[in-house]
Amino acid sequence: MVVNYLAKKMGPAANDLVKDVCKKAGFSYSALSPENMGAFADCFEVEASKYLSEKDIKFTSGVIRKLK
Secondary structure (H helix, E strand, C coil), rough: CCCHHHHHHHCCCCHHHHHHHHHHHCCCHHHHHHHHHHHHHHHHHHHHHHHHEEEEEEEEHHHHHHHC
């Protein structure tokens, strides 16, 4: 769901960003789950600054935290 949501904002780069964020957050892409969504969102806020505005990052990380 995270990749699908981010793809709407970022296009095809979303998949690579999700993989990078997972790695930097300390878990594998395949281990991304509702239990570690908070850690993913925290790391996303740092890594996404290369792709999105600060306003979009805050909104998007809030949505990510709510994904189940």
